[in-house]
Amino acid sequence: MNDVMIGQYIPGSSKIHQLDPRTKILLTFWWIITIILTNRLFYFGLTALFLSFILIGAQIPIISIWKSVKPVLPIILFTSFFNLIYTQGTVLWSFYFLAITQEGVQLSLFLILRILLIVIGCSFLTFTTSLTSITDGLESLLAPLQKLGVHVNDVAMMVTIAIRFIPTLSEEIQKIKDAQKSRGASFSDQKFLGKLRGVIPILVPLIYSAFRRAYELTMAIECRCYNHEIKRTKMNQLVFKRNDLVAFSFFCTLFIVVIIGRFN
Template sequence: MLRDITLGQYYQTDSIIHRLDPRVKISGTLLFLVSLFIVDNFIGYLIAALFLVMAIKLSRVPLKFIFKGMKAIYLLLLITMIFNLLLTPGTPIFTIWKIKITIEGIKTAVMMGVRLVFLITGSSIMTLTTTPNQLTDGLEKLLNPMKKLHVPVHEIAMMMSIALRFIPILLEETDKIMKAQMARGADFESGSLINRAKSLIPLLVPLFISAFRRANDLAMAMEARCYRGGEGRTKMKPLVYRKRDAIAYIVIAGYLVLCIVFGKILF
């Protein structure tokens, strides 16, 4: 049951996108997201679509996996589109009872839909091709300048990677405790709302205790290896930009320029 949930779904394969420096992928994804909000005409979206298709092709991730992420947002997508369709003022095409459908409404609804789909697809390519550890490494390096402002960048990155690492462990633990309590006759599925909330106590108490125990063990293990934060800490695999990263940056910059020129200014 619970083990079916996937988070931070990395897809293991070897491709040029997988090998890119995580910093390139993070900033590339961010710029792609920004570009989606810059463009507002058909050609702009076409450019974005082409860029996306190219990235998917290069990443060698099967389409099935990319669209798996879509399932989670399809309700959000539907609601957004319906609201935009119904609530945008403009020239009405037809009216049913009190509901007016306008040309502008259809336009914004489609645009919003496409924008959301591209947004999710773009960010899933990043999470599918980058392991959580690479992501936090990249983030740490990118945020490094903020250390000057006394932001504990290394600590934040460490907390993030530990949190990500513990998600599957805690899910498994939840599954186990749930089964153990079900074996003692616990019922998590039926009854009134209050009863159901109450029935979670036998699940939550052991889960919290186990989480604290694990946190304690981990802290002890880190302590035993003399971990003391980011000061003067070196990495086994430091992030180094290579030629392909430079090329990727150029491609992303080129894409952004195209978006601004064709998607915004010319038309």
């Protein structure tokens, strides 16, 4: 119950929410490849249009999209700025040693568009898929590794537990912080040593409680006779449906269009 939105899953019942998590994971990768291969302004417009259809389809509020983009904005602007001034080519405008070239403008514009489209596209995976479905999907996609001796089930279980406990621990941090603040702790000391001293009263109880939770969880898991030799079945089996096929064909079409655009 705090403002930290880990995983950012926004529950809903749209067509995109209902897609198989494997479809969404694979399509996310495919989306990244498609965007990297896009190299004309027109086709960037096309992919952006495609993304806006997904946005409407997934019924995600624009504000959430903005929140997922905001943290990467400084990095995008920073890198594109250096691209802008360090690219050689036809000079458009110069100021002492700084020169802005036509190529530089294009390169940095494309960089901004690429990163934005990729970040927004990828955030749809986490917006529309709960963390448990994502791990289910990953487990199923990585299942072939089982033959190589990797305990995919155990890894999936570990990942699920780790993800499951992020909100719990962040809640715990908040609680500990509140408790220490009530004893007059202030976390506004700007000096490094002061900061370090301020962290100890939070970190020690946090680690202690993480271990306590781990022991409790281990006990609970053992009481349910968990071990890797048993082949478990899933309550919600993953099945590709017609909509998954539709989604794949949409992405396939986009991909072909972009490829044609690139080599024409």
